[in-house]
Amino acid sequence: xxxxxxxxxxxxxxxxxxxxxxxxxxxxxxxxxxxxxxxxxxxxxxxxxxxxxxxxxxxxxxxxxxxxxxxxxxxxxxxxxxxxxxxxxxxxxxxxxxxxxxxxxxxxxxxxxxxxxxxxxxxxxxxxxxxxxxxxxxxxxxxxxxxxxxxxxxxxxxxxxxxxxxxxxxxxxxxxxxxxxxxxxxxxxxxxxxxxxxxxxxxxxxxxxxxxxxxxxxxxxxxxxxxxxxxxxxxxxxxxxxxxxxxxxxxxxxxxxxxxxxxxxxxxxxxxxxxxxxxxxxxxxxxxxxxxxxxxxxxxxxxxxxxxxxxxxxxxxxxxxxxxxxxxxxxxxxxxxxxxxxxxxxxxxxxxxxxxxxxxxxxxxxxxxxxxxxxxxxxxxxxxxxxxxxxxxxxxx
Amino acid sequence: xxxxxxxxxxxxxxxxxxxxxxxxxxxxxxxxxxxxxxxxxxxxxxxxxxxxxxxxxxxxxxxxxxxxxxxxxxxxxxxxxxxxxxxxxxxxxxxxxxxxxxxxxxxxxxxxxxxxxxxxxxxxxxxxxxxxxxxxxxxxxxxxxxxxxxxxxxxxxxxxxxxxxxxxxxxxxxxxxxxxxxxxxxxxxxxxxxxxxxxxxxxxxxxxxxxxxxxxxxxxxxxxxxxxxxxxxxxxxxxxxxxxxxxx
Numbered sequence: 001x002x003x004x005x006x007x008x009x010x011x012x013x014x015x016x017x018x019x020x021x022x023x024x025x026x027x028x029x030x031x032x033x034x035x036x037x038x039x040x041x042x043x044x045x046x047x048x049x050x051x052x053x054x055x056x057x058x059x060x061x062x063x064x065x066x067x068x069x070x071x072x073x074x075x076x077x078x079x080x081x082x083x084x085x086x087x088x089x090x091x092x093x094x095x096x097x098x099x100x101x102x103x104x105x106x107x108x109x110x111x112x113x114x115x116x117x118x119x120x121x122x123x124x125x126x127x128x129x130x131x132x133x134x135x136x137x138x139x140x141x142x143x144x145x146x147x148x149x150x151x152x153x154x155x156x157x158x159x160x161x162x163x164x165x166x167x168x169x170x171x172x173x174x175x176x177x178x179x180x181x182x183x184x185x186x187x188x189x190x191x192x193x194x195x196x197x198x199x200x201x202x203x204x205x206x207x208x209x210x211x212x213x214x215x216x217x218x219x220x221x222x223x224x225x226x227x228x229x230x231x232x233x234x235x236x237x238x239x240x241x242x243x244x245x246x247x248x249x250x251x252x253x254x255x256x257x258x259x260x261x262x263x264x265x266x267x268x269x270x271x272x273x274x275x276x277x278x279x280x281x282x283x284x285x286x287x288x289x290x291x292x293x294x295x296x297x298x299x300x301x302x303x304x305x306x307x308x309x310x311x312x313x314x315x316x317x318x319x320x321x322x323x324x325x326x327x328x329x330x331x332x333x334x335x336x337x338x339x340x341x342x343x344x345x346x347x348x349x350x351x352x353x354x355x356x357x358x359x360x361x362x363x364x365x366x367x368x369x370x371x372x373x374x375x376x377x378x379x380x381x382x383x384x385x386x387x388x389x390x391x392x393x394x395x396x397x
Numbered sequence: 398x399x400x401x402x403x404x405x406x407x408x409x410x411x412x413x414x415x416x417x418x419x420x421x422x423x424x425x426x427x428x429x430x431x432x433x434x435x436x437x438x439x440x441x442x443x444x445x446x447x448x449x450x451x452x453x454x455x456x457x458x459x460x461x462x463x464x465x466x467x468x469x470x471x472x473x474x475x476x477x478x479x480x481x482x483x484x485x486x487x488x489x490x491x492x493x494x495x496x497x498x499x500x501x502x503x504x505x506x507x508x509x510x511x512x513x514x515x516x517x518x519x520x521x522x523x524x525x526x527x528x529x530x531x532x533x534x535x536x537x538x539x540x541x542x543x544x545x546x547x548x549x550x551x552x553x554x555x556x557x558x559x560x561x562x563x564x565x566x567x568x569x570x571x572x573x574x575x576x577x578x579x580x581x582x583x584x585x586x587x588x589x590x591x592x593x594x595x596x597x598x599x600x601x602x603x604x605x606x607x608x609x610x611x612x613x614x615x616x617x618x619x620x621x622x623x624x625x626x627x628x629x630x631x632x633x634x635x636x637x638x639x640x641x642x643x644x645x
Binding site: 002003006007010013014017018213214215217218219220221222223224225391395 | 447450451452453454472475476478480482484485486487488490491495499500502503504505531547
């Protein structure tokens with residue numbers, strides 16, 4: 001294997017001088033990460049603003065006690081229905097997310113404990129309406145409980161006796177997560193994606209580009225073995241992909257440490273990572289990067305030219321994207337704990353990364369995921385080297 | 398010294414069936430000789446040179462380069478040869494000096510020996526002016542000189558030139574041709590592949606006319622003239638390569 005390190009160093013030197021690599025593999029992930037976190041930070045801070053739920057109210061002047069409860073929750077912005085407008089029209093004009101219709105005799109009925117009917121109007125296809133409906137129901141539940149307790153007290157009845165049981169919330173003592181829930185869900189996806197896309201900017205150039213330019217023969221007539229040449233290129237590709245992942249993670253840390261009010265909500269639990277979590281991240285990302293490097297190099301070796309590389313990679317992207325996207329939602333399903341997840345490439349890495357960012361490490365999952373990753377990395381490297389040593393493939397131009 | 402015996406390369410093509418790119422080629426080339434491979438495009442010259450330089454393996458036959466068998470000892474062959482072609486590009490983001498250092502390392506030259514060889518080669522090919530400029534920024538002539546430098550850096554006893562002047566202007570071609578002649582003076586075994594008759598006539602000690610993968614004739618220009626009864630190499634070539642029925 002003499003000579004692989006020379007090939008590796010030469011490739012890195014060329015990449016370092018290539019602005020495309022600098023922009024798309026190094027600066028790209030960093031800037032994109034900063035942009036995405038800023039965007040979600042902005043959206044997240046918008047959600048948390050007071051009076052986020054804008055509610056149109058008809059005859060609200062007759063329903064002071066309930067509207068006071070809503071105002072006290074500081075979650076609503078109450079808009080009185082304009083004279084001559086129906087609630088349906090108000091919703092169509094986006095004056096509010098939903099409308100509350102209090103009857104004109106609400107006050108009398110309420111005071112007479114006659115259970116007046118209040119209608120909530122909303123568009124069931126509007127996500128924001130459903131969210132606001134849940135918020136209204138929460139305030140209503142609390143209001144109704146207090147109202148019942150007050151009425152029971154008037155009758156000298158303990159309201160607790162009417163409840164089947166009392167539900168007490170008790171949060172488990174868990175490790176402080178690396179960041180907010182959204183980021184913990186999204187970050188593994190980004191890291192996995194960059195492990196794959198990081199090598200895109202150089203993979204075409206590595207073998208197919210050399211075939212196209214005619215510089216490959218220069219290499220093949222040197223006394224360095226083809227295995228060594230392929231291994232040197234493989235290492236260079238893996239190094240760039242790893243640099244992309246690191247750059248993406250650096251973007252997260254920069255945003256976590258920067259005192260930007262807009263994004264602080266995403267990092268309210270700090271940026272703490274346990275040593276076990278860091279270990280888990282490293283031993284799962286590195287095999288994944290090596291696996292991708294092997295596959296990408298095999299594609300570049302097989303392709304006749306750089307354009308052909310791009311065509312193959314467009315297709316291959318989906319194979320990576322689908323499990324990566326699924327990893328985004330796996331935390332919301334019961335599948336997260338299933339053993340078979342650890343045997344699915346990409347998905348297993350994202351799953352372990354998610355756990356690691358929550359400062360949880362399941363050593364069995366980690367061992368399986370890492371072993372699968374190592375086996376695939378070896379298979380990827382074997383495939384790339386095998387193709388590189390096949391004259392029929394290497395001479396395809 | 399190069400010895401080629403009954404060397405063949407066959408490819409399987411889905412449309413054309415078995416393609417005999419090189420079919421039973423035999424010749425010898427000696428140190429201090431420029432051996433020309435003269436043939437039209439697609440005659441099999443590049444495939445033959447690729448086999449001799451171990452880029453591809455022969456289907457049958459054998460070839461020995463500087464005492465090393467191409468199939469049994471490809472490493473020995475690679476250490477003994479320099480290969481240059483016009484289609485061989487440089488690494489655009491390296492300087493000629495960096496490229497020479499890279500190639501020298503691949504040939505296993507030791508650090509001090511490599512540094513000495515780089516300086517000697519740069520001086521020999523008068524590359525001082527542009528040796529630290531990126532290859533991407535070089536003129537065609539400068540690129541050719543860099544390509545030559547890469548070919549001879551490890552001082553190989555055998556040199557292959559595959560259509561080295563194709564697409565070059567008169568001045569750049571002149572540099573290459575003078576360099577090839579200089580290699581003969583230094584006792585190198587040179588195989589020079591071309592389809593340009595005047596170049597073959599000018600520098601080759603012996604010419605091998607190759608057509609459809611087969612050797613049609615080997616000899617000095619004078620011997621080929623005698624064999625065909627033609628005076629100009631162009632006519633000699635046509636006489637040797639035209640189908641029998643046309644010639645009749």
